[in-house]
Amino acid sequence: MMIENIKPREATSIINSLLGGVVPKTGVQHITVGRSAEIQAFINALEDVKNGHSMVKFWIGDFGSGKSFMMHLLNTVAMKQKFVVANADFTPQNRIYANDGKSLALYTAIIDNLAIQTKPEGGALSTLMEKWIEQIITKAAQENNISIEDIRNEQYEKLIQDYIMRTVNELTDVGGFDFGLVIMKYYQGYIKDDELLRKNALRWLKGEYHTKTEARQDLGVRDIIGDDNFYDMLKNFCKLFVSIGYSGFMINLDEAINLYKIPTAVMREKNYEKILSIYNDCFQGKVSNLFFNFAGTREFLENERRGLFSYQALKSRLETNKFESQEIRDFAQPVIRLMPLNETEIFVLLQKLKQVFDINYKTNVDITSEDIQLFMEELFNRPGASEFLTPREVIRDFLNIMSILRQNPGFDKAKLFADIEVKDERPVEEDLENIKEI
Numbered sequence: 001m002m003i004e005n006i007k008p009r010e011a012t013s014i015i016n017s018l019l020g021g022v023v024p025k026t027g028v029q030h031i032t033v034g035r036s037a038e039i040q041a042f043i044n045a046l047e048d049v050k051n052g053h054s055m056v057k058f059w060i061g062d063f064g065s066g067k068s069f070m071m072h073l074l075n076t077v078a079m080k081q082k083f084v085v086a087n088a089d090f091t092p093q094n095r096i097y098a099n100d101g102k103s104l105a106l107y108t109a110i111i112d113n114l115a116i117q118t119k120p121e122g123g124a125l126s127t128l129m130e131k132w133i134e135q136i137i138t139k140a141a142q143e144n145n146i147s148i149e150d151i152r153n154e155q156y157e158k159l160i161q162d163y164i165m166r167t168v169n170e171l172t173d174v175g176g177f178d179f180g181l182v183i184m185k186y187y188q189g190y191i192k193d194d195e196l197l198r199k200n201a202l203r204w205l206k207g208e209y210h211t212k213t214e215a216r217q218d219l220g221v222r223d224i225i226g227d228d229n230f231y232d233m234l235k236n237f238c239k240l241f242v243s244i245g246y247s248g249f250m251i252n253l254d255e256a257i258n259l260y261k262i263p264t265a266v267m268r269e270k271n272y273e274k275i276l277s278i279y280n281d282c283f284q285g286k287v288s289n290l291f292f293n294f295a296g297t298r299e300f301l302e303n304e305r306r307g308l309f310s311y312q313a314l315k316s317r318l319e320t321n322k323f324e325s326q327e328i329r330d331f332a333q334p335v336i337r338l339m340p341l342n343e344t345e346i347f348v349l350l351q352k353l354k355q356v357f358d359i360n361y362k363t364n365v366d367i368t369s370e371d372i373q374l375f376m377e378e379l380f381n382r383p384g385a386s387e388f389l390t391p392r393e394v395i396r397d398f399l400n401i402m403s404i405l406r407q408n409p410g411f412d413k414a415k416l417f418a419d420i421e422v423k424d425e426r427p428v429e430e431d432l433e434n435i436k437e438i
Helices: 008-019 036-050 067-080 102-112 125-143 154-171 176-192 195-205 212-219 230-244 265-283 298-302 312-318 343-361 369-380 391-407 413-418 429-433
Strands: 055-060 083-089 248-254 290-296 335-337
Touching: 008 343, 008 391, 036 055, 036 067, 036 248, 036 290, 055 067, 055 265, 055 298, 067 083, 067 248, 067 290, 083 102, 102 230, 125 154, 125 176, 125 195, 125 230, 154 176, 154 230, 176 195, 176 212, 176 230, 195 212, 230 248, 230 290, 265 290, 265 312, 290 298, 343 369, 343 391, 369 391, 369 413, 391 413
Parallel strands: 055 290, 055 335, 083 248, 248 290
Antiparallel strands: none
């Protein structure tokens, strides 16, 4: 079981991130175990979205069961299938419905994190804009029999602007005029090397203007992106990406427990209503090539008082297929439950991590498969391990031991294994239950 084709950069990203207790942004496919059925189902769903359908999936699992890991893996798979992807986390400061700037904050995070295969770390907005503009320039040159060099001259600026506006109008439904105007400004900045104009256009597209006056002064537009219209803008971007030649736009929203924690019932309900309207848009064919993934705990989904199931219209859509069991899974439904990794899968995962660690440090730490077995026995035999040991903790302990052995070869492994402590890292459930209703 050798890891193949791993780039040094990916190895470093994996080790550094996992030691820090977070999921690596790149390279996760090299250490994936036990999720092949879920991934296959996801690839089938991507195929549908590529063909013009839209999709919403809810990835539900307990704390530490690998939801964030799964989200990053979905990114890697989708980028290979030529999707534009974006990740954002729900936090107390951002949500999907708001009237105080909190959903605009979510929108800005999404646009900031746009990623494509050549820019997997995010920040791909300007690359995508330039790609699109170059296509418009080429099209205008061909249709008007002008050479690709000449068409960049100032005399043809108006021609290109007409093409930009026409294309944007064909693509967009709501808010298209200002969207087109801003892209035109971006084009002017791009062609004339006017860095400030380009920056201002990007600022508008990211939702970073907070007053219409300022946006009008800088860009001559009437409107700005806000809580009320950010979803329309995401749909506009989706159409734009598809027109460039991408398969679609996938948006991953993690840490959905933060919607469950919204203290006011009315505001929580408004957020669930927004999720329902996105869900209906996607499944009723009102939008094309758009894929939303939400990741959250069982509490977020099933709690009848404050979870998604507290909103009847969502509950009826998201209830699990009653014929599903742990052995017989139905991955076609909107909710995909992530089962915890079993001990065999964790063993394979640790073997893979050992290889990545050695590749990263150009070393060969003295840990055998038998040692990994011993490490796992020590860990899983601890009091409480079966109840709350998560892959995150197993991985961190294993890498910490590897780090010590790399720097202190010959140190007694058995002593390190014996020193392992199992801690309950889960958030306290009663805290969630006792959040004050306002």
